[in-house]
Amino acid sequence: MIDIYGIPTCGSVKKGIAWFREQNAETVFHNFRKEGLTAETLDSWLAKVPADVLLNRKGLLWRKVDEETRLRVKDNPQGMRDLMLDEPGLIKRPVIVFPDGAVTVGVNEALWAEHIR
Numbered sequence: 001m002i003d004i005y006g007i008p009t010c011g012s013v014k015k016g017i018a019w020f021r022e023q024n025a026e027t028v029f030h031n032f033r034k035e036g037l038t039a040e041t042l043d044s045w046l047a048k049v050p051a052d053v054l055l056n057r058k059g060l061l062w063r064k065v066d067e068e069t070r071l072r073v074k075d076n077p078q079g080m081r082d083l084m085l086d087e088p089g090l091i092k093r094p095v096i097v098f099p100d101g102a103v104t105v106g107v108n109e110a111l112w113a114e115h116i117r
Helices: 011-022 039-046 067-073 077-086 109-116
Strands: 002-006 027-031 095-097 103-105
Touching (some): 011 109, 039 077, 039 095, 039 103, 067 077
Parallel strands (some): 002 027
Antiparallel strands (some): 002 095, 095 103
């Protein structure tokens, strides 16, 4: 089973879900805005993906983060982790977790294809 994490209104998440459906891959969707996100789950991603890759600094929510917080988390993986845990909407989407434990962030169909073969 492939786990897809994100929010249902996100275009990238919709694209990911559609792509996996086209591949007839079994998936489970996790809405981390509604369901929240555990520290354990986030830490498992961070063991495989750097915090600065996982933190979405291009989204609308990031623009709403105050300057003091932005400066505090800059170049600070623990600060980024804490911020993403407090506000999962700041995580780049979708986060895909494959049965082999691989984790991908964002839309990357070529990489996804490698993990479903």
